[in-house]
Amino acid sequence: MKSIHELRTTFPHSGRLEWIxxxxxxxxxxxxxxxxxxxxxxxxxxxxxxxAPARLRALTGEPGETATRGGxxxxxxxxxxxxxxxxxxxxxxxxxxxxxxxxxxxxxxxRNLLVRGIPLLALKDARFxxxxxxxxxxxxxxxxxRMEETLGEGGYNAVxxxxxxxxxxxxxxxxxxxxxxxxxxxxxxxVG
Numbered sequence: 079m080k081s082i083h084e085l086r087t088t089f090p091h092s093g094r095l096e097w098i099x100x101x102x103x104x105x106x107x108x109x110x111x112x113x114x115x116x117x118x119x120x121x122x123x124x125x126x127x128x129x130a131p132a133r134l135r136a137l138t139g140e141p142g143e144t145a146t147r148g149g150x151x152x153x154x155x156x157x158x159x160x161x162x163x164x165x166x167x168x169x170x171x172x173x174x175x176x177x178x179x180x181x182x183x184x185x186x187x188x189r190n191l192l193v194r195g196i197p198l199l200a201l202k203d204a205r206f207x208x209x210x211x212x213x214x215x216x217x218x219x220x221x222x223x224r225m226e227e228t229l230g231e232g233g234y235n236a237v238x239x240x241x242x243x244x245x246x247x248x249x250x251x252x253x254x255x256x257x258x259x260x261x262x263x264x265x266x267x268x269v270g
Contacts, residue, residue, distance in 0.1 A: 086200070086264065093196025093259035095208055096167050097184045100125045105224075108185035113254040116211045118247045121161030122190055158246065159216035165242035167194035176236035177229040186228045189219065189242055193259050198243045204264045205248060209257030212249035214265060219244045 080088070099108040100122060115123040117130050165187055174182040184192040191208065201215040221237035229236055 095257040097192035160244040163189040165189040169240040205262040209253045210251035213245040
């Protein structure tokens with residue numbers, strides 16, 4: 079018989095990245111893209127106007143030299159728990175049914191990544207790979223009041239329990255639609 083820890087780290091198969099969405103600014107429309115650069119300090123480059131931070135200038139060791147910050151403005155959110163938001167593709171028909179709609183598109187739910195074939199909530203408190211990027215699931219992604227505007231009256235409650243997962247970036251890189259999503263390991267804080 080498997081222990082709870084073994085059960086929590088056993089998946090029948092890998093998942094697949096189905097869709098990537100970026101918003102140029104808060105409340106801006108979500109734009110579907112085939113690939114995105116993911117950075118450990120800011121999340122998805124281009125989402126909410128995020129840019130890769132400026133490189134640090136190396137000190138030469140000359141007397142009187144002072145360290146200065148690189149150019150660019152700090153990015154809101156920084157290396158936080160909500161750098162990337164993920165949604166379970168299998169939940170779209172459920173949300174549509176609960177909202178009384180024929181269908182719901184991922185851009186309506188304002189998440190960054192749509193994943194199919196692996197249970198996202200099982201990746202909470204775990205590290206997982208999406209293509210060449212490593213993410214760490216940090217918590218559930220609860221709906222916002224925008225769901226009433228997007229899905230109609232009751233839209234907020236239609237998404238409750240189906241809002242997906244928030245994650246922080248551990249290893250950056252490029253992600254592409256079609257990339258494999260694979261469980262790596264539980265985080266230290268995960269109780270077995």
